[in-house]
Amino acid sequence: MNSSFGENVANLRVALKLSQDDLAQHAGISRSMLSKIERGEVNPTILIAGKLARSLNTTVSTLLGEQPSQQDRVGNIQKFVEALKTADEQLEKIIACRKEIETDFQATFHQTHVFDKEGRYLFVSLLGARYIGRSSDDMVGKHWRDLELPTAFMKAFEQHIMTVFSTEKPLTTEIVYPTPNGLRYFEYRIKPLINENGSVEAVIVSSRDTTNNRIAQFELANQISKLNQLIEICPIGIITVDRHGIISIVNQSVQTLLSPHSSDNWVGKDMNELLDWAGLDHDQAPLAKALRGEAVNLEFQNDRGVCWQTSAFPLRDITGQIYGAIAFFQNASDVLPR
Template identity: 30%
Template sequence: MASKIATFRLPEDLTQEIRHRAEATGRDRTAVVVEALKQTFGFPDAEPHTATVQELQQELDELTKKVTVLSEQLTKATEKLNTPDLSSQTSRSLEQVIPSQRALGIAHSLLPREAFCTQTIGLDEGATSSRVVLQQELEAEIVQAAAQDSGEVSEPDKLELQELTAKISQQARIFDQVLSACPDPIWVFDRVGRFTYVNLATAQLLGLQQSQILGKTWQQLNIPLEAIDPINNQREVVFATKRPLTIEVSYPTINGIRDYECILSPIVAEVSSVEAVICTARDITERNQVEESLRESEANYRHLFEYANDSIFIIDLSTSRVLDANQNASRRLGYTRKELLQLKTSDIDVPITEERQKMINQQMQTTGSIIFEHALRRKNGTQVQVEISSRIIEYHNRLVSLSFVRDTTERKQSQERLRLLESAFFSANDGILITEVEPLDEPGPKVVYVNQGFTQMTGYLPEEVIGKMPRILEENAQNSTQLAQIKVKLMKREAVCAELIDYRKDGSEFWVELNIVPIVDENGWYTHWMAVLRDITARKQRESLFLEKEQQLGTDLWQTNTLLQAEIAMHQRTKAALRESEERYALAISGGQTKRN
């Protein structure tokens, strides 16, 4: 922004006020005037500069040195007047203005420089007027003390004393402005528990004017007992031990319950007695909330860590020592947690080849993570097959390996059983075909698996069948009646047993015995159909040959029976004729004998 030089004639009192504000804020008088003009004409304020703790402490140290120099000057002036009690009397008056310079070193907040003047302007009129009256009383006490001791004070000495008093009062006012500019509540207790000083933040916290608080106890101000009683108890301890103490208290405000960290420090006199206790309170509500959130988060993560199904190890990469492990890790390896945390990875690893160890290390260094199968050794010497997923992370300022270890024993056993079952399926002479469970209507369920026996039986390769419908085997078969009966049973989720004529890939016909059973999952849901196809062509041929032979035998038997029946009839006729002949012969013989007689 462009600037121009302008000259103004200002009243003496306004010039004096500008000078005071410039000294209080550490800026030049031009900056103070520009700021006042901006506020008057409604210009936006510049971004306030926030002083660091070191800058604020440096300014306070400089102010302390100035007070020390002024006190020495006051002592020399009183010596000229032979008034030895004037210095102590002035010091007692200054103690009423500000309890102790040493209390300034207790503030920990970062204070904006501009706050020195703006906070002072915001003080209540009672506190400001009390400082003016106090300054006038101080000047009068100094002049009165000098007059009592010397009988009469010369005009130059009187002016010098008044100037020194004004400077000391100004420094005391600056100290008060600094403390009032502090956003943390600061107050001073005397031995009987009265407030001898409160800054603006304390007055705002209590909802009172500063003039309403000074000289009163917390009981007189009706401060909640649960808030002030712990501080009051610690105040008595500080008076007794002369040591600072820290305590946390909660105080009800219009914004709810707020947590404060209160630091109580003794103000020690030259005779090593505690004259007062200064208390600095810092609002730590947000900090406590963050800490509580962190504790909850840590507890949640610890719960996940401890009760995870996998074993979890944290391994120091530089020493290979186990830094931490969860309950499953110690339980599955047979160690107590204390024993496990005293071991190295070499104590629980099953040895592997140098080449494989080098490969694992290289991948960890390259990608920062790795998943591999391994074996660990239990405390009793037995081994457990595991899958390890490791990742490099930073843990307590060191590089570690965070390893999730999963017991694969059951999985290996299941895989072995599945391998054996698949091998049996694959090597079986019967054809095995697995399809989806739906749809049963056209176009039908898709094939998801066929074994080697199916290929040998039908001539179809797996890629020619998988994903297609199983009716490819029956499209030319004369099995409409049987297929309809099979569909009805499948709709009822019943097992099927039937004999059908199917056709191979080359078109040749073969007989198949078809057995279909439903497959269900662990929840009882039907997921697939498994069909076992057995080639029964040879059996059918034998049955057909036997039937033909049986038919031929029947024909032969019928023919033989016909001939036999004819022979029997002829024999019967012959036998009847013979019988008839014998009868005639017998009659003939019988008639001849009768004639002879």
């Protein structure tokens, strides 16, 4: 072999940031032998030259300083093209996976985790780690038990993850978790990540803090409860119906004014089954007109001699669409002539 072989070995080793010990161990030769080869004091055997070339990810011809033949060049180009194709395919898969994740979780889910089959963290978003007072680097590669996360909460979470691994189906649920800022509600979605063999290799968990929504729902329910109490004791009869004319709210005053039926039996019934509009056709009744967008004020007297006034109005959502109607009934026996 020519004298440039050892010099080329040394130059490539240094370029790859390998020590003589590293290269010698990888090639299966002694450090002293490698040192002599690099100084040109000995010529390596073909076997040792091949080991050094493989360890340096090159060829013996390159270490000898020989120019590759045209056939070698073509072969190298083909290998390069194949490697480029493989890398491009992998990149395409990554982009497709990212688009899928963004489609599923954009604008709604803010914390992301990826778990392997043993329940270890493969990825933790910065926000996800921050919520529990950790760093992403501190969590990756570890199980929640290694991190001493709360067992009472994490066991149920782990069970959900294992369910997705076994069923290969996504799952959405909610959990209450203790954070440095107190107990918080989290809605999370667990989705399987399928490998090229069609099996679940990992799961991705994306979650969002729903605590404020929970508080708002509680306050809304509390206000609705108070409103229902006021409606129930109100001396004016109140009925609401959905857009199909099905009764959704009715108070006890309606029973006194309009019908001997208990108001408990009204909810969920068609308004035309229970309300007698003093001979009016159903489509001319106040609530029916309100469902068509009209505001109605009428006076009636039922077959029991009770005179009453009614006002009915459509209920609209923020887009202006009618989703129901409401009617108010008031005893007017002392006002209207009999």
